[in-house]
Every structure is written in structure tokens, then in C-alpha cells.
Amino acid sequence: MRILQLVSCRGWSSDAYWAARVTRELERRGHDVTLGCRRGTERAVVDRARSEGVARVTTFEFASGLRPRADAADVRRLRRAVAGADVVHVHRGKEHWLAVVAARLAGGRPIVRTRHIVQTVRPHAGNRWLYGHATQLVVAVTEAIRGQCLAAGLVPPQRIVTLPGGADADVYRPAPANPEIRRSLGGEDGRPLIGMVAGLRVMKGHRVVVEAAARLAQQGLRPRIVFV
Known part of the structure; x- marks a missing residue:
């Protein structure tokens, strides 16, 4: 299968990592996959993807x-790229709209959209058409x-699926505890050490961790919590 992956991230975000990993795994399974990135992100995204x-x-x-001018140029190039693909997979709003237009000009291709963040999509007429009619999955x-999209009425239940992100088992494997790393994070003997690795953004849920720590403290439990 010929697949066109599109991601407009300016930096190496979780969206870009997810798109790159999906591209690689599809290639390993014998598919012909092209990853389309934002121009000017060669060092931040393209090199990392490679x-x-x-x-x-x-x-x-x-x-x-x-x-208008840049978008029109993208649509022209995307039309040619989409014409050579069996499926187009988009990861953000910018490429979603452009790919839908290009696909229609190319005679129609299935569009798949992945939603990566817990941020409500405004259910205006344009987005209802984009998700509900112009996107196949x-x-x-x-x-x-998934619940947000369904609650907003953007897409019927049979056309939205949940695919949780995973870790590369070839890279992330359990290793023996390293006392030096534990000490560098403020770990103490006999005291649990809990880490959260995420950007400091509301949607990441740091507040949940803080609230959980407060509840544990009420029960006399005071683990060391580190935000990385």
C-alpha cells in the first residue's frame, strides 16, 4: 500500500514522533510510505525522523x-503526492484541511486523521464537515x-477508534536501578520516588499529580515527586 503521512510540527513534539514511528513501522511491514514535514524543520524534525x-x-x-499563496502552492504539490497514494494520514489541522482539498482535486483518496491532544475541537460547521464527511477514519x-470528539458530534462512533501510543520495546527496557540517577533526582532510601516526564502544559495533567500527592500526604504518605 502507498501511504502519505503528513505532519506540520515545527519541533520534535509527540505528534512528530508518533508520525515518524508509524511511518517506520509501516515501512518495515512492506508498505511504501512518504513522510511530509514542514519546510524549515530539517534539523528539528526531518533529521530526527530519519x-x-x-x-x-x-x-x-x-x-x-x-x-492563500503558500496554501495554494501546497495544494498543488499535495495533489500530485496524493494522486500517487492509496491513503493519506494527517496529524494536525493545517495539513488536514490542505489534504482534503488536494484529495478531492486528485479524484478522492481516503483521509485518516489522528488526534494527539486533549483539546476540544470546536464543533462549528466547518469542523463537522471536515471530520464527519471529508475524513474516513x-x-x-x-x-x-475519543470521548471529546463524540461529545462534540464531530464523527459517528463507528468511524473513530482509540490507538494508544506505545513505547519502543527495543529501546525502552527495564534496567537495574541506578543509585546515582536516583540521588540526582533527590531520591532517598526508604522513600518512594515518582517521576513524571512531560511538557509543562495544562493538558499533560500535572495538576492531577499534585492533587494525588496531597491526598497521599493526608494518609501520611510522602513520596518524592519529580517533574522532568
């Missing part, structure tokens, strides 16, 4: 906001995101 094992990368403008990386 280091993850992605073989074929191309770039588009994917300019922020509504940029929506993938949510958590059940919470």
Missing part, C-alpha cells in the same frame, strides 16, 4: 494560519480524546 529510521521524507510549506490516542 534517525528514527524513516527512509523517505519530503517537505511542504505548511505555513501557520491562513496563507479518526484515530484518537486516548479514550478521553
Whole structure:
């Protein structure tokens, strides 16, 4: 199968990592996959994607906001790329809209959209059309995101699935505890050490960890909690 993956991230975010990993795994299974990234992100995204094992990368403008000239140029290039694909998989709003237009000009191709963040999509007429009619499948990386899309009436239940993100078992394997690392994080003998690795953004849930720590403290439990 010929698959076109599109991601407009400006940096190496979870969206970009997810797109690169999916591209690599599909390639390993014998599919012909091209990853389309934002122009100007060669060092931040493209090189990282290649280091993850992605073989074929191309770039588009994917300019922020509504940029008629740049968007029109992208649609023309995307039309040619989409015409050579069996499926188009998009990861953010910018490429979602551009890919839908390009696919229609190319005679129609299935569009798959992955939602990566717990941030409500505004259910205005444009988004209802985009998700409910112009997109054949929506993938949510958590059940919470799937629930948001359903509650907003963006897509029928049979056309949205949950596919949780995973860790690369070839890279992330349990290893013996390292006392030096534990000490560098403030760990103490006999006291649990809990770590959270995430950007400091509301949607990541740091508040939940703080509230949980307060409840534990009420029960006399005071683990060391580290935000990384």
C-alpha cells in the first residue's frame, strides 16, 4: 500500500514522533510510505525522523494560519503526492484541511486523521464537515480524546477508534536501578520516588499529580515527586 503521512510540527513534539514511528513501522511491514514535514524543520524534525529510521521524507510549506499563496502552492504539490497514494494520514489541522482539498482535486483518496491532544475541537460547521464527511477514519490516542470528539458530534462512533501510543520495546527496557540517577533526582532510601516526564502544559495533567500527592500526604504518605 502507498501511504502519505503528513505532519506540520515545527519541533520534535509527540505528534512528530508518533508520525515518524508509524511511518517506520509501516515501512518495515512492506508498505511504501512518504513522510511530509514542514519546510524549515530539517534539523528539528526531518533529521530526527530519519534517525528514527524513516527512509523517505519530503517537505511542504505548511505555513501557520491562513496563507492563500503558500496554501495554494501546497495544494498543488499535495495533489500530485496524493494522486500517487492509496491513503493519506494527517496529524494536525493545517495539513488536514490542505489534504482534503488536494484529495478531492486528485479524484478522492481516503483521509485518516489522528488526534494527539486533549483539546476540544470546536464543533462549528466547518469542523463537522471536515471530520464527519471529508475524513474516513479518526484515530484518537486516548479514550478521553475519543470521548471529546463524540461529545462534540464531530464523527459517528463507528468511524473513530482509540490507538494508544506505545513505547519502543527495543529501546525502552527495564534496567537495574541506578543509585546515582536516583540521588540526582533527590531520591532517598526508604522513600518512594515518582517521576513524571512531560511538557509543562495544562493538558499533560500535572495538576492531577499534585492533587494525588496531597491526598497521599493526608494518609501520611510522602513520596518524592519529580517533574522532568
